Amino acid sequence: MPNLYVESYSEESYKQQFLQTRMRTRRLYLALCLTLVLLFINVAAYQTILGNNSKRTKLFGTNDQTRNKSRRRRQDADVPDISNSPTIFESDRLPVTGNSTIGYTLNTRLMASIGNGHLATTVYSDTIFVNGLYSGDGFKGRSHRATIPSQNNIRAMLPSEVDAVRRFALDVEKGVFFETVTTDQVTVEQRTYAHQFYTRLLVTEIHVTRGQGTGDIVIGLTTNPGSDGQDFLWDSISSPSVASRYRHGTINVTETATSPRSEVHMYWTPVPSTITLASSESQKSVSYITSIDTDQATARESFEIGRQFARSDLYPTHLEAWRKVWDAGRIEVEGNLNLQKIINGALYYILSSLPAHDHYGTANQFYGLSPGGLANGKLLQDYQGHSFWDTETWMYPPILMLHPTLAKDILSYRIHVRGPAYDRAQENGYQGLRFPWESAFTGVEVTPGDICWECRENQQHITGDIAFAARQYVSATRDLRWLQDENGWELIRETARFWKSRPTFNRKRGLYDINGVMPPDEFHHTVNNSIYTNVVAKLSMDFANYTACLVGEAEETAGEVESWVTDVGDRLYLPEITDEKYHPEFEGYPKGELIKQADVILLGYPLMWKMSDEVRKNDLNVYEEVTDRTGPAMTWSMFCIGWLELQEYTKASQMFQDSYSIYVKEPFKIWTEAHQGLGAVNFITGMGGFLQAVLFGYGGFRLHVDHLDFNPVLPPDTDSMKIHGLDYLGSSLDFTISRDQVTINVTSLGGDYPLEIKAGDASYTLQEGVPVQLPRGPATIATTRQDSNRCTPPVVGDGTAGRLKATLWIFLLSVLLIAMQ
Numbered sequence: 063m064p065n066l067y068v069e070s071y072s073e074e075s076y077k078q079q080f081l082q083t084r085m086r087t088r089r090l091y092l093a094l095c096l097t098l099v100l101l102f103i104n105v106a107a108y109q110t111i112l113g114n115n116s117k118r119t120k121l122f123g124t125n126d127q128t129r130n131k132s133r134r135r136r137q138d139a140d141v142p143d144i145s146n147s148p149t150i151f152e153s154d155r156l157p158v159t160g161n162s163t164i165g166y167t168l169n170t171r172l173m174a175s176i177g178n179g180h181l182a183t184t185v186y187s188d189t190i191f192v193n194g195l196y197s198g199d200g201f202k203g204r205s206h207r208a209t210i211p212s213q214n215n216i217r218a219m220l221p222s223e224v225d226a227v228r229r230f231a232l233d234v235e236k237g238v239f240f241e242t243v244t245t246d247q248v249t250v251e252q253r254t255y256a257h258q259f260y261t262r263l264l265v266t267e268i269h270v271t272r273g274q275g276t277g278d279i280v281i282g283l284t285t286n287p288g289s290d291g292q293d294f295l296w297d298s299i300s301s302p303s304v305a306s307r308y309r310h311g312t313i314n315v316t317e318t319a320t321s322p323r324s325e326v327h328m329y330w331t332p333v334p335s336t337i338t339l340a341s342s343e344s345q346k347s348v349s350y351i352t353s354i355d356t357d358q359a360t361a362r363e364s365f366e367i368g369r370q371f372a373r374s375d376l377y378p379t380h381l382e383a384w385r386k387v388w389d390a391g392r393i394e395v396e397g398n399l400n401l402q403k404i405i406n407g408a409l410y411y412i413l414s415s416l417p418a419h420d421h422y423g424t425a426n427q428f429y430g431l432s433p434g435g436l437a438n439g440k441l442l443q444d445y446q447g448h449s450f451w452d453t454e455t456w457m458y459p460p461i462l463m464l465h466p467t468l469a470k471d472i473l474s475y476r477i478h479v480r481g482p483a484y485d486r487a488q489e490n491g492y493q494g495l496r497f498p499w500e501s502a503f504t505g506v507e508v509t510p511g512d513i514c515w516e517c518r519e520n521q522q523h524i525t526g527d528i529a530f531a532a533r534q535y536v537s538a539t540r541d542l543r544w545l546q547d548e549n550g551w552e553l554i555r556e557t558a559r560f561w562k563s564r565p566t567f568n569r570k571r572g573l574y575d576i577n578g579v580m581p582p583d584e585f586h587h588t589v590n591n592s593i594y595t596n597v598v599a600k601l602s603m604d605f606a607n608y609t610a611c612l613v614g615e616a617e618e619t620a621g622e623v624e625s626w627v628t629d630v631g632d633r634l635y636l637p638e639i640t641d642e643k644y645h646p647e648f649e650g651y652p653k654g655e656l657i658k659q660a661d662v663i664l665l666g667y668p669l670m671w672k673m674s675d676e677v678r679k680n681d682l683n684v685y686e687e688v689t690d691r692t693g694p695a696m697t698w699s700m701f702c703i704g705w706l707e708l709q710e711y712t713k714a715s716q717m718f719q720d721s722y723s724i725y726v727k728e729p730f731k732i733w734t735e736a737h738q739g740l741g742a743v744n745f746i747t748g749m750g751g752f753l754q755a756v757l758f759g760y761g762g763f764r765l766h767v768d769h770l771d772f773n774p775v776l777p778p779d780t781d782s783m784k785i786h787g788l789d790y791l792g793s794s795l796d797f798t799i800s801r802d803q804v805t806i807n808v809t810s811l812g813g814d815y816p817l818e819i820k821a822g823d824a825s826y827t828l829q830e831g832v833p834v835q836l837p838r839g840p841a842t843i844a845t846t847r848q849d850s851n852r853c854t855p856p857v858v859g860d861g862t863a864g865r866l867k868a869t870l871w872i873f874l875l876s877v878l879l880i881a882m883q
């Protein structure tokens with residue numbers, strides 16, 4: 063991702079930015095002093111609230127000798143996950159930050175989050191984020207997710223914490239964060255969740271159950287919504303009824319001078335300072351609900367529903383909705399609990415930033431996946447909630463295979479904000495759609511130019527990455543409705559049009575160049591003919607020609623689109639494979655020069671650019687040596703996939719390990735961007751790369767335009783793997799992989815595209831409920847539908863562009879010259 067001059071674009075570099083400006087420095091000092099004072103005041107309160115007091119006493123020791131040692135341990139060690147369930151991440155205390163002088167506070171950076179694609183929050187933080195709500199000047203690179211003070215930052219305290227046992231658990235299957243505290247007297251269970259069906263709702267339930275205690279039991283409640291911040295102009299709080307509060311806000315600084323000023327409407331139930339379990343009661347439950355939407359009627363209606371169902375249906379409908387999500391697509395591995403947990407966590411965090419599958423009412427427009435997910439992205443942190451190529455290249459592919467309707471939602475964001483992309487292309491003298499490197503609310507370029515100008519201007523491959531994601535969507539679904547009625551064809555055609563207009567003709571070579579770009583490797587900011595960029599551009603034009611046929615485009619348009627391929631695509635210069643038989647990263651790349659991350663190796667996967675095994679292997683070897691070891695996690699996922707292609711299982715397994723182990727923080731499996739320290743959290747980009755290593759690496763899936771290949775091998779230390787709910791051409795398939803067999807079971811068959819599996823000489827027609835068992839090895843699934851081969855899928859790979867045509871061209875010119883003499 064983004065930056066080449068600063069170590070981590072997100073936290074650290076932004077912090078430096080702060081320090082550069084005097085005014086800001088002063089403000090920072092003031093804030094720091096204030097925080098320190100507040101911290102001192104709060105130490106005592108936090109110490110009871112953060113975790114199990116009796117456990118803490120043991121850990122810290124009671125005398126001075128042990129205290130110092132334990133202090134160090136406390137700061138350094140992860141809080142371990144103590145649950146044996148694959149879907150529950152549990153601990154007896156929360157991650158903290160601080161030291162013995164200023165005291166310890168909850169480390170919200172490593173805290174679990176909950177979300178449903180409409181809203182999300184880090185549990186016990188004072189902030190809620192809502193999909194599509196951004197504040198700040200986009201041109202200055204300051205558009206960021208707008209912070210909404212959370213009324214659900216609620217903590218419960220017992221009258222006495224003596225001998226209290228606390229447990230904190232994120233249950234990813236249920237999408238609920240649990241805190242339970244138990245003493246002889248009483249048990250309090252608190253559940254916090256972003257409702258997966260009534261998506262405008264954030265819910266906190268508190269259940270008090272009497273133990274041996276007698277008489278009234280009073281539970282203290284604290285709330286801390288934080289300050290109003292500067293992102294909204296807030297009206298004052300009103301009370302539509304005794305048991306409800308309402309507040310309206312409008313965005314303070316719009317992204318552009320002309321972009322609409324979004325509004326937010328929130329209703330919530332006020333939280334009392336205590337709840338009392340009367341002496342006559344053995345059990346009591348209360349719910350505190352916040353409802354948020356950009357439309358007032360929607361927010362109000364959801365709030366009423368929430369209050370009405372709070373005592374009965376609210377929790378079951380939430381669980382049911384998450385159950386449907388996991389039923390629709392998940393990955394199970396047996397024999398490796400830790401790996402299973404990390405897979406579940408990665409899928410959970412990505413899914414909780416995506417729209418709910420099955421939800422109440424109409425969904426709002428989806429505004430993209432950002433590297434920190436929906437629960438992060440405030441001003442100058444976690445990439446401010448922006449969408450990069452991370453969205454389509456890293457998080458999207460596993461979602462496409464397991465939840466194609468959500469993949470369509472992701473693409474719908476780019477389609478929704480295409481207006482400014484047309485303008486951007488035109489302003490630069492090009493045609494079609496040029497998508498910005500960073501995108502937020504309106505789709506204008508919002509990359510902070512003061513941090514990385516070259517990223518903003520030169521990292522143009524993103525337009526090809528989006529086109530490639532559209533290609534994969536069509537390959538997986540053949541969704542003609544999307545192409546024709548939902549602007550899918552426009553997206554494919556106009557990104558290709560950008561690529562046909564972008565190159566410049568090089569007379570010497572008689573071929574086209576794409577000059578002045580930044581490749582995925584951000585250590586090189588202005589190069590000519592980046593091979594990744596040129597290949598992704600060519601794929602975009604090829605696929606537009608194929609799609610023109612698929613949608614039955616009129617002859618004239620089809621002819622025009624085809625001419626992009628014949629005139630430009632097939633005559634695009636690709637840096638030639640060297641004598642040492644590897645692909646140079648760009649024209650003139652000196653072998654051995656350090657690169658930031660996976661770049662050339664992306665040709666093999668995800669682009670599936672055909673090349674010999676020898677070249678693939680050399681690419682992996684050459685670039686493994688020069689890739690910055692402290693680079694982002696996804697790099698290692700891509701090496702893992704490459705080595706698996708070549709059946710080098712030991713190397714693959716090492717790279718697989720490297721792709722997650724360092725980045726996953728216990729107990730809630732939060733991913734960091736940085737190798738050391740944090741960088742952006744909760745880094746769903748890394749999770750996306752990791753899930754690709756599982757699915758496309760070990761699962762061996764390759765989604766081609768007219769077929770789906772697979773060639774699975776078990777992930778390290780597992781006895782079996784099950785891909786549940788892989789979707790292909792309208793059918794849903796379960797793959798169960800064991801050491802020597804693969805079983806494919808169709809759980810629902812899409813009527814339009816009958817499927818056939820070919821493995822070796824055998825072929826099987828897929829039928830619902832009739833499992834097909836194959837020896838583990840390569841196999842192909844394709845449709846047998848008659849008209850499906852009407853259009854010729856593009857051929858991609860070394861020798862299909864540039865060099866071949868160049869030879870032809872030179873030959874023709876020579877003939878012409880000879881003839882003229």
Ligand SMILES: *[C@@H]1O[C@H](CO)[C@@H](O)[C@H](O)[C@H]1NC(C)=O
Pocket residue numbers: 291292293294295296314315
């Ligand atoms: C709105 O933003 C401006 C500029 O950042 C800031 O000075 C001002 O305090 C903000 N207003 C509110 C109400 O937060």
Ligand SMILES: *[C@@H]1O[C@H](CO)[C@@H](O)[C@H](O)[C@H]1NC(C)=O
Pocket residue numbers: 577578588589590650
């Ligand atoms: C890239 O191409 C342009 C135009 O031909 C040329 O001026 C420039 O020097 C080239 N840059 C590099 C780094 O080769």
Ligand SMILES: *[C@@H]1O[C@H](CO)[C@@H](O)[C@H](O)[C@H]1NC(C)=O
Pocket residue numbers: 607608611624627628852853854855856
């Ligand atoms: C364009 O697509 C058509 C229809 O599939 C195909 O016949 C033709 O060969 C393609 N043209 C090129 C240059 O790839």
